[in-house]
Amino acid sequence: MSSTTQLAKRLQSLETHLAQENPILLRAVASFRKLDQVARRLGFLQPEESYATRISWWPLIAVLGTYSSGKSTFINHYLQQSLQLTGNQAIDDRFTVICFSKEGEVRVLPGLALDADPRFPFYQMSRAIEEIAAGEGRRIDAYLQLKTCPSERVRGKILIDSPGFDADAQRTSTLRITNHIIDLSDLVLVFFDARHPEPGTMHDTLEHLVAQTINRPDSSKFLYILNQIDTTAREDNPEDVIASWQRALAQKGLTAGRFYRIYNPDAAVPIADANLRTRFEGKRDVDLAEIHARMHQVEVDRAYRVVAVLEQTARDLEERVVPRLQELLERWRRRVLWLDGLFFGLLIVAILVGTLWTGEWMGWRFSHPVWDALLTAPIWRWVALVGAVGLAGYAHFSIRKMAMQHVIAGLKRQIRDMREMEFLDNFIAALHKNARFWRTIFAKQPAGWGPRARRQIADVLAEANGYVQDLNDTFTNPSGVEHTTQTQDAQKATAAKMTV
Numbered sequence: 250m251s252s253t254t255q256l257a258k259r260l261q262s263l264e265t266h267l268a269q270e271n272p273i274l275l276r277a278v279a280s281f282r283k284l285d286q287v288a289r290r291l292g293f294l295q296p297e298e299s300y301a302t303r304i305s306w307w308p309l310i311a312v313l314g315t316y317s318s319g320k321s322t323f324i325n326h327y328l329q330q331s332l333q334l335t336g337n338q339a340i341d342d343r344f345t346v347i348c349f350s351k352e353g354e355v356r357v358l359p360g361l362a363l364d365a366d367p368r369f370p371f372y373q374m375s376r377a378i379e380e381i382a383a384g385e386g387r388r389i390d391a392y393l394q395l396k397t398c399p400s401e402r403v404r405g406k407i408l409i410d411s412p413g414f415d416a417d418a419q420r421t422s423t424l425r426i427t428n429h430i431i432d433l434s435d436l437v438l439v440f441f442d443a444r445h446p447e448p449g450t451m452h453d454t455l456e457h458l459v460a461q462t463i464n465r466p467d468s469s470k471f472l473y474i475l476n477q478i479d480t481t482a483r484e485d486n487p488e489d490v491i492a493s494w495q496r497a498l499a500q501k502g503l504t505a506g507r508f509y510r511i512y513n514p515d516a517a518v519p520i521a522d523a524n525l526r527t528r529f530e531g532k533r534d535v536d537l538a539e540i541h542a543r544m545h546q547v548e549v550d551r552a553y554r555v556v557a558v559l560e561q562t563a564r565d566l567e568e569r570v571v572p573r574l575q576e577l578l579e580r581w582r583r584r585v586l587w588l589d590g591l592f593f594g595l596l597i598v599a600i601l602v603g604t605l606w607t608g609e610w611m612g613w614r615f616s617h618p619v620w621d622a623l624l625t626a627p628i629w630r631w632v633a634l635v636g637a638v639g640l641a642g643y644a645h646f647s648i649r650k651m652a653m654q655h656v657i658a659g660l661k662r663q664i665r666d667m668r669e670m671e672f673l674d675n676f677i678a679a680l681h682k683n684a685r686f687w688r689t690i691f692a693k694q695p696a697g698w699g700p701r702a703r704r705q706i707a708d709v710l711a712e713a714n715g716y717v718q719d720l721n722d723t724f725t726n727p728s729g730v731e732h733t734t735q736t737q738d739a740q741k742a743t744a745a746k747m748t749v
């Protein structure tokens with residue numbers, strides 16, 4: 250199956266899925282297709298590529314955190330089913346992607362099932378792993394597994410349980426998957442274990458899970474959870490444990506936000522003191538309810554996220570991709586002109602010197618026996634002319650090619666950022682399109698860019714605004730029930746729209 254048909258199939262299956270799940274997002278796919286068209290005419294996207302496949306359409310909840318912090322126990326409790334193994338040594342050694350299935354029983358499928366299925370967010374993950382750790386891509390099953398589960402609570406979403414996170418011991422491939430999951434998720438629950446007496450020893454882990462997540466533009470999707478706080482009830486001063494965690498997290502920048510304090514009702518040790526127990530339970534119930542509310546809310550977050558990405562992609566094309574192409578093409582043009590000037594200048598000087606050496610100039614007339622013979626021979630003078638023009642053309646096009654290689658090498662040096670790296674090949678492809686031989690170096694706009702493309706982008710931006718309004722209408726209702734749970738993300742997205 251060709252990659253273009255593969256893409257068509259993939260988009261079609263996405264559309265079929267969204268037609269049932271969220272018709273507003275179905276319309277968003279059409280807008281993405283419009284952006285694809287613009288980007289393809291720019292040469293920025295290839296026919297088998299689509300912006301729609303670069304984002305995750307699934308509402309995704311990831312549970313990350315340190316070893317034995319109770320991630321799997323929390324998931325089991327949420328699903329009301331003992332799906333995941335739990336225990337006091339390191340239990341999970343791979344990521345488990347949990348999704349809903351109508352079949353009554355739990356099914357476990359190997360990582361390959363995720364790697365090969367375009368409907369999941371790990372499609373072709375083995376390739377990404379192979380790129381950073383040669384040979385590991387084939388071992389995808391050692392990193393991922395898929396579990397289907399009949400719990401209603403996971404219907405319409407994907408939940409990911411992960412192996413205990415330890416920044417020091419983590420393999421690069423595991424780290425790569427963790428980052429990929431963080432990028433894709435709509436909600437990330439970061440678990441810490443209150444039993445761990447000294448958070449200071451986990452410097453790198455806190456750095457990775459807190460310091461590096463707190464300043465992200467999507468930081469509101471992270472919930473930091475101190476779990477197993479029932480165990481602190483046995484301490485003389487339970488607040489000390491919490492305070493020491495609070496200090497450690499504050500050092501990593503988690504000051505303004507708060508962290509949740511919970512423990513698992515099923516796994517907790519009994520708290521003998523009745524007063525203490527009531528206090529602990531009260532606090533836990535409030536926090537747990539908030540976490541669960543955010544988990545229910547994730548479909549809404551996802552819808553706003555997709556529309557935000559649509560808008561961002563449209564703006565990006567107009568405000569970043571096209572100006573950058575223009576700048577690169579300008580660089581190319583200047584280099585071609587300069588090299589052309591140098592080459593043909595030197596050639597003229599060489600001809601002058603050569604003719605002065607061998608022949609005779611009488612005023613503007615040059616005379617040399619070979620030259621005279623050539624001019625008088627009717628066919629040869631044309632052959633010589635065509636030959637000269639051909640050689641000049643060859644030289645000019647070689648110079649264009651060389652100059653383009655130079656510009657691309659410069660671009661590669663310039664792009665260091667991982668996120669931009671993703672688009673390096675796209676920029677190179679667009680540059681090649683502009684450097685085709687029939688395109689003049691003096692073109693004012695990059696190939697494929699003009700009033701029509703601008704109009705299409707403006708259309709998509711207007712559509713994105715419309716989707717946000719429609720989403721607001723869908724998710725807010727007069728009784729205000731959903732409205733009060735509308736998350737920061739959604740509000741931010743709405744606010745952003747209002748200021749446009």
Ligand SMILES: Nc1nc2c(ncn2[C@@H]2O[C@H](COP(=O)(O)OP(=O)(O)OP(=O)(O)O)[C@@H](O)[C@H]2O)c(=O)[nH]1
Binds near residue numbers: 511
């Ligand atoms: N006292 C107490 N024990 C808990 C709590 N949550 C989990 N546990 C216990 O802690 C141990 C580890 O729990 P898991 O759910 O396996 O932890 P995990 O984070 O999934 O661990 P790995 O998969 O190995 O990284 C198990 O023995 C649980 O029974 C809690 O809130 N309080």
Ligand SMILES: [Mg+2]
Binds near residue numbers: 341
């Ligand atoms: Mg586990």
